[in-house]
Amino acid sequence: MTIPVAPDSPLPRRFTAGDLPLMLESGILREDERIELLDGELVERAAKGFAHDVVKNALMRRLVPALPDTIYLGIESTLQLRPTLLLEPDLLLAPVSARSASPEGFCTIPGSEILLVIEVAASSPAYDRGRKAALYARHGVREYWVIDAQERTASVHREPASGGYRDVAELPRDAILRPRADGLAALSVALAALD
Template identity: 30%
Template sequence: MTLAKVRLWTVDEYHHMTAVGVLAPEEQVELIEGQIIPMAAKNPPYAATNLCAADHFRQVLIGQALVRIQDPIRLSEYSEPEPDIAIVRLDSRKYIDHHPAPTEIFLLIEVADTTLAFDRGQKANLYAKAGIADYWILDVNDRQVYVLRAPTPEGYQQETVFGSDAVLAPLAFPGVDVSLQQLFP
Protein backbone atom coordinates (compact mmCIF):
# COMPACT_ATOMS: atom_id res chain seq x y z
CA MET A 1 0.00 0.00 0.00
CA THR A 2 1.30 3.43 -0.93
CA LEU A 3 0.67 6.28 1.47
CA ALA A 4 -0.31 9.59 -0.08
CA LYS A 5 1.50 12.72 1.02
CA VAL A 6 -0.64 15.42 2.59
CA ARG A 7 -0.34 18.80 0.87
CA LEU A 8 0.05 21.55 3.46
CA TRP A 9 -0.87 25.13 2.60
CA THR A 10 1.32 28.11 3.46
CA VAL A 11 -0.04 31.36 4.84
CA ASP A 12 0.68 33.09 1.50
CA GLU A 13 -1.23 30.40 -0.42
CA TYR A 14 -4.09 30.64 2.07
CA HIS A 15 -4.33 34.41 1.49
CA HIS A 16 -4.19 33.87 -2.27
CA MET A 17 -7.11 31.43 -2.07
CA THR A 18 -9.23 34.17 -0.53
CA ALA A 19 -8.01 36.78 -3.03
CA VAL A 20 -9.01 34.67 -6.05
CA GLY A 21 -12.28 33.40 -4.57
CA VAL A 22 -11.38 29.80 -3.76
CA LEU A 23 -12.31 30.62 -0.17
CA ALA A 24 -15.24 32.98 0.20
CA PRO A 25 -14.78 35.92 2.60
CA GLU A 26 -17.75 34.73 4.68
CA GLU A 27 -16.29 31.25 5.20
CA GLN A 28 -15.29 30.78 8.82
CA VAL A 29 -11.96 28.97 8.53
CA GLU A 30 -8.44 29.28 9.87
CA LEU A 31 -5.08 27.87 8.81
CA ILE A 32 -3.61 25.49 11.38
CA GLU A 33 -0.41 23.62 10.64
CA GLY A 34 -1.00 23.86 6.89
CA GLN A 35 -4.60 22.66 7.04
CA ILE A 36 -7.69 24.79 6.47
CA ILE A 37 -9.92 24.09 9.45
CA PRO A 38 -13.58 25.17 9.77
CA MET A 39 -14.31 27.25 12.85
CA ALA A 40 -17.12 26.34 15.24
CA ALA A 41 -20.45 28.15 15.21
CA LYS A 42 -20.72 31.12 17.57
CA ASN A 43 -23.48 30.24 20.01
CA PRO A 44 -24.95 33.01 22.22
CA PRO A 45 -23.17 31.92 25.46
CA TYR A 46 -19.88 31.78 23.57
CA ALA A 47 -20.40 35.21 21.97
CA ALA A 48 -21.44 36.81 25.26
CA THR A 49 -18.40 35.39 27.07
CA ASN A 50 -16.06 36.52 24.30
CA LEU A 51 -17.47 40.05 24.51
CA CYS A 52 -17.32 40.19 28.34
CA ALA A 53 -13.73 38.93 28.43
CA ALA A 54 -12.53 41.29 25.71
CA ASP A 55 -14.25 44.26 27.35
CA HIS A 56 -12.69 43.43 30.73
CA PHE A 57 -9.19 43.07 29.30
CA ARG A 58 -9.56 46.37 27.44
CA GLN A 59 -10.41 48.07 30.75
CA VAL A 60 -7.59 46.57 32.82
CA LEU A 61 -4.91 46.83 30.11
CA ILE A 62 -5.73 50.26 28.70
CA GLY A 63 -2.56 51.86 27.38
CA GLN A 64 -0.53 48.68 28.00
CA ALA A 65 -1.63 46.34 25.20
CA LEU A 66 -4.05 45.93 22.31
CA VAL A 67 -6.95 43.53 22.67
CA ARG A 68 -7.79 41.87 19.36
CA ILE A 69 -10.97 39.83 18.92
CA GLN A 70 -11.07 36.94 16.45
CA ASP A 71 -8.34 38.43 14.29
CA PRO A 72 -5.51 36.42 12.75
CA ILE A 73 -2.10 35.96 14.28
CA ARG A 74 0.81 34.52 12.33
CA LEU A 75 2.58 31.75 14.20
CA SER A 76 4.60 30.24 11.35
CA GLU A 77 4.69 29.80 7.59
CA TYR A 78 1.89 27.24 7.97
CA SER A 79 -0.27 28.59 10.78
CA GLU A 80 -2.48 31.65 10.95
CA PRO A 81 -5.18 30.90 13.53
CA GLU A 82 -7.79 33.36 14.72
CA PRO A 83 -7.89 33.11 18.51
CA ASP A 84 -10.95 34.50 20.23
CA ILE A 85 -8.86 37.09 22.05
CA ALA A 86 -5.22 38.03 21.53
CA ILE A 87 -3.52 40.45 23.92
CA VAL A 88 -0.67 41.91 21.87
CA ARG A 89 1.98 44.64 21.99
CA LEU A 90 0.87 48.16 21.28
CA ASP A 91 1.43 49.05 17.63
CA SER A 92 0.81 52.65 16.56
CA ARG A 93 -0.32 51.45 13.12
CA LYS A 94 -2.59 48.72 14.57
CA TYR A 95 -0.75 45.97 12.65
CA ILE A 96 -1.63 47.39 9.22
CA ASP A 97 1.32 45.63 7.54
CA HIS A 98 1.33 42.26 9.35
CA HIS A 99 -0.54 40.10 11.81
CA PRO A 100 0.99 39.79 15.30
CA ALA A 101 3.77 37.22 15.57
CA PRO A 102 4.66 35.18 18.67
CA THR A 103 7.17 37.82 19.86
CA GLU A 104 4.34 40.40 19.89
CA ILE A 105 1.80 38.25 21.74
CA PHE A 106 1.36 38.52 25.52
CA LEU A 107 -1.67 36.26 26.03
CA LEU A 108 -4.00 34.18 23.87
CA ILE A 109 -7.51 33.28 24.97
CA GLU A 110 -9.94 30.81 23.46
CA VAL A 111 -13.58 30.66 24.53
CA ALA A 112 -14.94 27.12 24.58
CA ASP A 113 -18.52 25.98 24.66
CA THR A 114 -18.29 23.10 22.16
CA THR A 115 -14.54 23.21 21.44
CA LEU A 116 -12.87 22.50 24.78
CA ALA A 117 -11.13 19.30 23.62
CA PHE A 118 -9.84 21.01 20.45
CA ASP A 119 -8.69 24.09 22.39
CA ARG A 120 -6.89 21.96 25.01
CA GLY A 121 -5.44 19.66 22.37
CA GLN A 122 -4.58 20.87 18.87
CA LYS A 123 -4.77 24.60 19.64
CA ALA A 124 -2.72 24.23 22.82
CA ASN A 125 -0.04 22.26 20.98
CA LEU A 126 0.05 24.83 18.19
CA TYR A 127 0.43 27.74 20.63
CA ALA A 128 3.02 25.92 22.75
CA LYS A 129 5.10 25.05 19.70
CA ALA A 130 5.07 28.74 18.74
CA GLY A 131 6.32 29.66 22.24
CA ILE A 132 3.18 31.46 23.46
CA ALA A 133 3.97 31.74 27.18
CA ASP A 134 0.43 32.36 28.45
CA TYR A 135 -2.68 30.67 27.03
CA TRP A 136 -6.10 30.69 28.71
CA ILE A 137 -9.25 28.77 27.80
CA LEU A 138 -12.55 30.09 29.12
CA ASP A 139 -14.84 27.10 29.64
CA VAL A 140 -18.32 28.55 29.13
CA ASN A 141 -20.16 25.46 30.35
CA ASP A 142 -18.39 25.01 33.69
CA ARG A 143 -17.43 28.69 34.17
CA GLN A 144 -13.80 27.89 34.77
CA VAL A 145 -10.51 28.95 33.21
CA TYR A 146 -7.75 26.64 32.04
CA VAL A 147 -4.39 28.39 32.25
CA LEU A 148 -1.60 26.83 30.22
CA ARG A 149 2.00 27.95 30.69
CA ALA A 150 5.59 26.77 30.26
CA PRO A 151 5.46 26.01 26.52
CA THR A 152 7.77 23.50 24.84
CA PRO A 153 7.75 22.16 21.28
CA GLU A 154 5.86 19.13 22.65
CA GLY A 155 3.14 21.12 24.45
CA TYR A 156 2.52 23.06 27.63
CA GLN A 157 4.17 21.71 30.76
CA GLN A 158 1.74 23.40 33.14
CA GLU A 159 -2.07 23.41 33.08
CA THR A 160 -4.07 24.77 36.00
CA VAL A 161 -7.85 25.06 36.20
CA PHE A 162 -9.33 27.98 38.13
CA GLY A 163 -12.92 28.56 39.18
CA SER A 164 -14.55 31.81 38.17
CA ASP A 165 -14.12 33.13 41.72
CA ALA A 166 -10.31 33.24 41.34
CA VAL A 167 -8.16 36.28 40.62
CA LEU A 168 -5.22 35.83 38.28
CA ALA A 169 -2.52 37.99 36.71
CA PRO A 170 -1.36 37.45 33.13
CA LEU A 171 2.35 36.58 32.98
CA ALA A 172 3.19 39.72 31.01
CA PHE A 173 1.30 41.95 33.46
CA PRO A 174 2.03 40.66 36.98
CA GLY A 175 0.59 43.80 38.57
CA VAL A 176 -2.78 43.46 36.83
CA ASP A 177 -5.28 41.37 38.77
CA VAL A 178 -7.96 39.83 36.59
CA SER A 179 -11.09 38.74 38.41
CA LEU A 180 -12.07 35.67 36.40
CA GLN A 181 -15.78 36.15 37.14
CA GLN A 182 -15.55 39.39 35.13
CA LEU A 183 -14.69 37.34 32.05
CA PHE A 184 -18.08 35.59 32.07
CA PRO A 185 -21.54 37.14 31.54
Protein backbone atom coordinates in the same frame (compact mmCIF):
# COMPACT_ATOMS: atom_id res chain seq x y z
CA MET B 1 16.23 0.55 -13.57
CA THR B 2 14.48 1.14 -10.24
CA ILE B 3 10.87 2.24 -10.34
CA PRO B 4 9.90 4.42 -7.39
CA VAL B 5 7.24 2.93 -5.16
CA ALA B 6 4.23 5.13 -4.43
CA PRO B 7 3.39 5.69 -0.78
CA ASP B 8 0.55 3.66 0.71
CA SER B 9 -1.56 6.77 1.00
CA PRO B 10 -1.43 10.04 -0.88
CA LEU B 11 0.56 12.86 0.67
CA PRO B 12 -1.54 15.79 1.84
CA ARG B 13 -1.18 19.15 0.09
CA ARG B 14 -0.02 21.71 2.66
CA PHE B 15 -1.08 25.32 2.21
CA THR B 16 0.58 28.58 3.21
CA ALA B 17 -0.77 31.98 4.20
CA GLY B 18 0.09 33.14 0.69
CA ASP B 19 -2.33 30.58 -0.77
CA LEU B 20 -5.35 31.99 1.09
CA PRO B 21 -5.69 35.29 -0.83
CA LEU B 22 -5.51 33.29 -4.07
CA MET B 23 -8.23 30.92 -2.81
CA LEU B 24 -10.42 33.90 -1.90
CA GLU B 25 -9.81 35.55 -5.26
CA SER B 26 -10.68 32.41 -7.20
CA GLY B 27 -13.80 31.66 -5.13
CA ILE B 28 -12.46 28.49 -3.46
CA LEU B 29 -12.91 30.20 -0.09
CA ARG B 30 -15.36 32.90 0.89
CA GLU B 31 -14.39 35.92 2.97
CA ASP B 32 -16.88 34.93 5.70
CA GLU B 33 -15.66 31.34 6.09
CA ARG B 34 -14.31 30.54 9.53
CA ILE B 35 -11.05 28.71 8.99
CA GLU B 36 -7.62 28.44 10.52
CA LEU B 37 -4.42 27.22 8.90
CA LEU B 38 -2.75 24.70 11.20
CA ASP B 39 0.61 23.42 9.99
CA GLY B 40 -0.55 23.89 6.41
CA GLU B 41 -3.94 22.21 6.94
CA LEU B 42 -7.17 24.19 6.50
CA VAL B 43 -9.39 23.58 9.51
CA GLU B 44 -12.99 24.75 9.63
CA ARG B 45 -14.02 26.37 12.89
CA ALA B 46 -17.42 25.93 14.47
CA ALA B 47 -19.89 28.79 14.38
CA LYS B 48 -19.91 30.83 17.57
CA GLY B 49 -23.02 30.58 19.65
CA PHE B 50 -24.72 32.60 22.35
CA ALA B 51 -22.63 31.33 25.31
CA HIS B 52 -19.41 32.04 23.42
CA ASP B 53 -20.46 35.60 22.59
CA VAL B 54 -21.61 36.32 26.16
CA VAL B 55 -18.26 35.24 27.64
CA LYS B 56 -16.14 36.95 24.97
CA ASN B 57 -18.02 40.24 25.34
CA ALA B 58 -17.84 40.08 29.14
CA LEU B 59 -14.07 39.54 28.88
CA MET B 60 -13.71 42.55 26.60
CA ARG B 61 -15.70 44.76 29.00
CA ARG B 62 -13.35 43.80 31.84
CA LEU B 63 -10.07 43.95 29.92
CA VAL B 64 -10.39 47.11 27.84
CA PRO B 65 -10.62 49.65 30.72
CA ALA B 66 -7.61 48.09 32.48
CA LEU B 67 -5.25 47.99 29.48
CA PRO B 68 -2.60 50.65 28.97
CA ASP B 69 -2.17 52.19 25.50
CA THR B 70 1.02 50.19 25.05
CA ILE B 71 -0.90 46.88 24.93
CA TYR B 72 -2.52 45.64 21.73
CA LEU B 73 -5.82 43.80 22.19
CA GLY B 74 -6.57 41.60 19.19
CA ILE B 75 -10.19 40.50 19.03
CA GLU B 76 -10.67 37.53 16.70
CA SER B 77 -7.67 38.81 14.74
CA THR B 78 -5.93 36.46 12.34
CA LEU B 79 -2.48 35.80 13.78
CA GLN B 80 0.28 34.44 11.54
CA LEU B 81 2.99 32.67 13.52
CA ARG B 82 4.68 31.20 10.43
CA PRO B 83 3.81 30.77 6.74
CA THR B 84 1.79 27.59 7.41
CA LEU B 85 0.13 28.71 10.64
CA LEU B 86 -2.77 31.17 10.88
CA LEU B 87 -4.76 31.18 14.11
CA GLU B 88 -7.77 33.24 15.10
CA PRO B 89 -7.68 33.56 18.89
CA ASP B 90 -10.71 35.11 20.54
CA LEU B 91 -8.49 37.57 22.43
CA LEU B 92 -4.78 38.25 22.20
CA LEU B 93 -2.68 40.69 24.24
CA ALA B 94 0.81 41.82 23.24
CA PRO B 95 2.88 44.98 23.22
CA VAL B 96 1.78 47.30 20.42
CA SER B 97 5.44 47.50 19.39
CA ALA B 98 5.60 43.74 18.75
CA ARG B 99 2.94 43.56 16.03
CA SER B 100 3.51 44.00 12.32
CA ALA B 101 2.02 42.89 9.02
CA SER B 102 3.31 39.70 7.44
CA PRO B 103 4.17 39.72 3.71
CA GLU B 104 0.76 38.07 3.18
CA GLY B 105 -1.00 40.91 5.01
CA PHE B 106 -1.84 39.18 8.31
CA CYS B 107 -0.95 40.31 11.83
CA THR B 108 2.29 38.76 12.97
CA ILE B 109 3.74 38.86 16.48
CA PRO B 110 6.64 36.70 17.64
CA GLY B 111 5.18 34.06 19.96
CA SER B 112 7.57 34.99 22.77
CA GLU B 113 6.26 38.59 22.64
CA ILE B 114 2.61 37.55 23.08
CA LEU B 115 1.60 38.15 26.69
CA LEU B 116 -1.69 36.26 26.74
CA VAL B 117 -4.00 34.39 24.39
CA ILE B 118 -7.57 33.63 25.46
CA GLU B 119 -9.81 31.14 23.69
CA VAL B 120 -13.48 30.89 24.65
CA ALA B 121 -14.53 27.31 24.08
CA ALA B 122 -18.19 26.50 23.62
CA SER B 123 -18.12 23.47 21.33
CA SER B 124 -14.39 22.73 21.11
CA PRO B 125 -12.74 22.69 24.55
CA ALA B 126 -10.73 19.51 23.89
CA TYR B 127 -9.41 20.93 20.60
CA ASP B 128 -8.47 24.25 22.23
CA ARG B 129 -6.79 22.52 25.20
CA GLY B 130 -5.04 20.00 22.96
CA ARG B 131 -3.92 20.84 19.45
CA LYS B 132 -4.13 24.62 19.76
CA ALA B 133 -2.38 24.65 23.14
CA ALA B 134 0.47 22.62 21.63
CA LEU B 135 0.79 25.07 18.74
CA TYR B 136 0.87 28.12 21.01
CA ALA B 137 3.42 26.43 23.31
CA ARG B 138 5.63 25.45 20.38
CA HIS B 139 5.78 29.12 19.37
CA GLY B 140 6.60 30.34 22.87
CA VAL B 141 3.30 32.02 23.79
CA ARG B 142 3.80 32.66 27.52
CA GLU B 143 0.27 32.22 28.77
CA TYR B 144 -2.81 30.67 27.23
CA TRP B 145 -6.28 30.51 28.78
CA VAL B 146 -9.12 28.31 27.58
CA ILE B 147 -12.40 29.41 29.16
CA ASP B 148 -15.29 26.96 28.94
CA ALA B 149 -18.25 29.11 27.90
CA GLN B 150 -20.81 26.64 29.24
CA GLU B 151 -19.29 25.84 32.64
CA ARG B 152 -17.34 29.10 33.24
CA THR B 153 -14.26 27.08 34.20
CA ALA B 154 -10.78 27.62 32.78
CA SER B 155 -7.58 25.85 31.79
CA VAL B 156 -4.62 28.12 32.37
CA HIS B 157 -1.48 27.12 30.45
CA ARG B 158 1.92 28.58 31.38
CA GLU B 159 5.61 27.83 30.81
CA PRO B 160 5.67 26.89 27.12
CA ALA B 161 7.91 24.08 25.90
CA SER B 162 8.26 22.32 22.56
CA GLY B 163 5.83 19.54 23.54
CA GLY B 164 3.23 21.70 25.27
CA TYR B 165 2.91 23.72 28.43
CA ARG B 166 4.71 22.55 31.57
CA ASP B 167 2.22 24.23 33.91
CA VAL B 168 -1.50 23.60 33.27
CA ALA B 169 -4.05 24.42 35.95
CA GLU B 170 -7.75 23.55 35.77
CA LEU B 171 -9.66 26.26 37.60
CA PRO B 172 -13.24 26.13 38.92
CA ARG B 173 -16.04 28.60 38.31
CA ASP B 174 -15.26 30.58 41.47
CA ALA B 175 -11.64 31.25 40.42
CA ILE B 176 -10.19 34.64 39.58
CA LEU B 177 -7.75 34.64 36.67
CA ARG B 178 -4.71 36.91 36.76
CA PRO B 179 -2.15 36.97 33.98
CA ARG B 180 1.52 36.69 34.96
CA ALA B 181 2.92 39.22 32.48
CA ASP B 182 4.19 42.43 34.09
CA GLY B 183 2.36 44.61 31.56
CA LEU B 184 -0.94 42.99 32.54
CA ALA B 185 -0.61 43.21 36.32
CA ALA B 186 -3.79 45.31 36.66
CA LEU B 187 -6.00 42.65 35.05
CA SER B 188 -8.16 40.15 36.88
CA VAL B 189 -11.08 38.13 35.61
CA ALA B 190 -13.63 36.46 37.89
CA LEU B 191 -14.94 33.48 35.93
CA ALA B 192 -18.32 33.56 37.67
CA ALA B 193 -18.82 37.19 36.56
CA LEU B 194 -18.51 36.45 32.85
CA ASP B 195 -22.20 37.02 32.11
